Amino acid sequence: MTDPDREDRMTRGKTAQRDSSGLEELLQRALNLLTAMGGESSAPALNLLSIRDRLVTESFHLAVLGQFKRGKSTLLNALLGQEILPTSVVPLTAIPTFVRWGSSLRARIVFTGDRPVQEYESTDGKDLTGFLSRFVTEEDNPQNSLGVLQAEVFHPADILARGLVLIDTPGIGSTYQHNTETTLNFLPQCDAALFLVSADPPVTEVELAFLKEVKRKIARLFFIFNKVDYLRDADREKALAFFRGILETEVRIDGKIPIFPLSARDGLEARLNGDEKLLAGSGLAKVQHHLVDFLMNQKSKVLRGALARKAEDVIAQVRMGEDLKVRSLQMPLENLEERLGVLENKIGEAGRQRITAEDLLRGDRKRALAMLERQSEKLRGKAGDYLGNIVSAALSGSTGGSSLERSARRALSEAIPGFFEHELGDLSAEFDRHVTEVLRPHQRRADDLIEKVRKAAAELFDVPYHAPESSEVFETTSQPYWVTHKWNASLNPVPAGLLDWLLPGSIKRSVLVKRFMRQMDDLILHNVENLRWATLQNLDRAFRLFTTSLDERLQETIAATQGAVKAAMARRREHAERTADDLAAILTRVEELEEVMSGFGELAG
Ligand SMILES: Nc1nc2c(ncn2[C@@H]2O[C@H](COP(=O)(O)OP(=O)(O)OP(=O)(O)O)[C@@H](O)[C@H]2O)c(=O)[nH]1
Ligand SMILES: [Mg+2]
Structure with missing residues (x-):
């Protein structure tokens, strides 16, 4: 007897495996090609390796x-x-x-x-x-x-x-x-x-x-x-x-x-x-089939598509470098020098815009920090109310004394970790959203900046231009800017009183309450400070990551455009006799790169 659900599942499983191994094979082919070009540790090769890692480890x-x-x-x-x-x-x-x-x-x-x-x-x-x-x-x-x-x-x-x-x-x-x-x-x-x-x-x-x-x-x-x-x-x-x-x-x-x-x-x-x-x-078979398999397939399909698109962009960048080399070997030298000058100007302009972008980013970071300060302040008030109620309830027994204090202390230690753990979760989610929103326009500006350089090079040297489809924004969803920490609540032991039993009842009680509330305030301060610090680290990490990745991408683009032209020019000057051979070798590589690129394009759908 056959089970259609099971067969369907197995077919889909196999398709998923085939697609994924197809992408893996293509990545390997692209890496081999880069190695043959002497770029096994170049930025594009590292990018492809990280794409492959993501494909293998995604869960x-x-x-x-x-x-x-x-x-x-x-x-x-x-x-x-x-x-x-x-x-x-x-x-x-x-x-x-x-x-x-x-x-x-x-x-x-x-x-x-x-x-x-x-x-x-x-x-x-x-x-x-x-x-x-x-x-x-x-x-x-x-x-x-x-x-x-x-x-x-x-x-x-x-x-x-x-x-x-x-x-x-x-x-x-x-x-x-x-x-x-x-x-x-x-x-x-x-x-x-x-x-x-x-x-x-x-x-x-x-x-x-x-x-x-x-x-x-x-x-x-x-x-x-x-x-x-x-x-x-x-x-x-x-x-x-x-x-x-x-x-x-x-x-x-x-x-x-x-x-x-x-x-x-x-x-x-x-x-x-x-x-x-x-x-x-x-009903178990249905749950498994409809939910688990479906979710998995959907997710891995989306991921594979996104990774294939990224790989396509990486190879497009490499291909552009090769195309530029071809032109640099074909064009009359004076002509070449003149165009290189124009490209250098464009790159200089991009560098200046990059500095302006950094200023804007700094402003946004400052505003995010101010928001954190406000949230911490609010949290102090909220913790005071919430924990104050718990402590008051625990202290509302009719007598003072050490057993009452013990129970208040216990109530407080039980309430603190849960309260702050929850708040940290909320605060993390809120800042995660905030940072993603704040960085989005910066991301667009950064993409534009890099595209300007690439477009200028393509136009100046008359080579095909491939507009990248995968913005780095997608990257951030899989490598979260945010790390949620397990909350380690600060629970300094609340010291027991020594004087209580020397004082008469009513005074004893009011002393006890006052002292206890003071200690509670200290604990709140301490915990809010921990929480603020953890969030601050996350914020700084997010902004730092963004700036470094922008700089890296800009450097890669400069190397792939200006760098390629310069290298070809130098080679032409030093070994004019080999120019024809060089050209033939590069043209073969370009053909292979194009094949790999369209392979990725197909997998990206
Ligand atoms: N009759 C019946 N009992 C079930 C079913 N599923 C679970 N139980 C019983 O419900 C009780 C609780 O099951 P658990 O799986 O421990 O429940 P849980 O949601 O993990 O519980 P917590 O870990 O405490 O949150 C056990 O005695 C199970 O045998 C069911 O479909 N039918
Ligand atoms: Mg359970």
């Missing part, structure tokens, strides 16, 4: 999100076809866990601070689950007391083979507020998400609030209605329609969006026992 982050106990970890196990991620009837997952492809089954735990990475390899899924549980579950690692920064599982499942990374996340809305914060802070790292709900219990307020936040941060969202095995068919339709209605009215999500009914539990059982009938009935 797609698909997170599974939802309220606690909706069955996220179970769904991931079902997709893997093996019980790997710990699941339970109590709120469990506490650390985002990345599941990537690996030839053998293993896990890796990375910690904050100096603690060494722990690895575990086992062919037995249960052993691995046991190992993982020690680090990623609330039960064994409460409040992440072990300081786990990241947990990774490597698994040979087919579904992971083309760079798909599945991410299990802590459920939101449980009594463990810090789990919610961890997941919220993690959202910017996701390319897409599967959002799980279920009929048991029905959608909650907390879940909807979370979904609104998720919608703001993740562009591609898909919905899964899990645990449908609890419902009879008629109730299933009713429950789905109800959920769809809520999505439309409360979250303003298009009512036509597909929602996949699923029983992750049955899907897992079906995969474990090879039960095709149960698999079809569980």
Whole structure:
């Protein structure tokens, strides 16, 4: 019996592989050509190498999100076809866990601070689950007391083979507020998400609030209605329609969006026992086919197209250099010198414009820094209100004394990391957007500047001009300007009072409150300062990266135009007798370059 879904999937998988290897082959051919031209370590060769790296290492982050106990970890196990991620009837997952492809089954735990990475390899899924549980579950690692920064599982499942990374996340809305914060802070790292709900219990307020936040941060969202095995068919339709209605009215999500009914539990059982009938009935095959494969193919297609276009531009630049050499070998020398003079003037002009652009950029950087100062100030106020309330509530007991102070101190230490982690996530997302917007016009100006030089050279020496299609702006989406840091909250131990017990009750209390509020202000200042500093580093890095890449591109353009003409002129002067041979060799190369270029053009679509 044949399974059309499976065949379709396999055909698409093969096409994806063929396209990707076609691009890889072409890149290799282009690199060989550059090596033959003596440019194996030239800027174009390095560009091609980095394009090849991106092609090989690109991954797609698909997170599974939802309220606690909706069955996220179970769904991931079902997709893997093996019980790997710990699941339970109590709120469990506490650390985002990345599941990537690996030839053998293993896990890796990375910690904050100096603690060494722990690895575990086992062919037995249960052993691995046991190992993982020690680090990623609330039960064994409460409040992440072990300081786990990241947990990774490597698994040979087919579904992971083309760079798909599945991410299990802590459920939101449980009594463990810090789990919610961890997941919220993690959202910017996701390319897409599967959002799980279920009929048991029905959608909650907390879940909807979370979904609104998720919608703001993740562009591609898909919905899964899990645990449908609890419902009879008629109730299933009713429950789905109800959920769809809520999505439309409360979250303003298009009512036509597909929602996949699923029983992750049955899907897992079906995969474990090879039960095709149960698999079809569980809805798992549909989820896998429609969402996971689709997203992957879409993403890799877009990426391959963009990379092929970039490679085409790189080769076009090399080809222009060769074309210029041809002209420089053919043109009468005086004529050549005169035109070179004009080109040099154009380059000088571009250099001056580059300085003006730098001034504008500096102004924008200054404004971004001022915005950061304002945001920090605002955050100080917000933290004061939020934490002040928590401390006041904790201190509102009827007596003073050390136990009251202890509980206030505990409340404060519990609230601080979550609060600042969330704020850092928000601030990072806001500045990321801001910087991308601010840099866009600079990017356009930079592109224009470089194009002016290339166009001038093409016109002056009458060679074909290829307008580049891929702006470097696209580059920035894959190499984020932004690095989201895990928030290490500053939690200087709040020292216990020594004088309390010498003072009478009411005075004791007011002293206690005053002192405590002062200490809270210090803590806030310290944490806001940390946050401001982390954001400042990111900002500076973004602007620096932009300037260096602009300078590099300008230098490359000058080398490919003025540099090529000068080199050909020098060679002509020194070895006039070889000019005809040189010309023939270059013309052959130009032909090959043209072939490679059109190959990239075809792959770019
Ligand atoms: N009946 C039924 N139970 C399910 C299904 N999927 C998961 N469960 C059960 O629901 C419970 C919670 O599943 P988990 O996968 O641990 O849920 P989770 O969303 O990862 O929970 P947290 O990690 O705490 O956020 C477990 O007892 C699962 O066996 C399903 O499709 N049907
Ligand atoms: Mg879980």
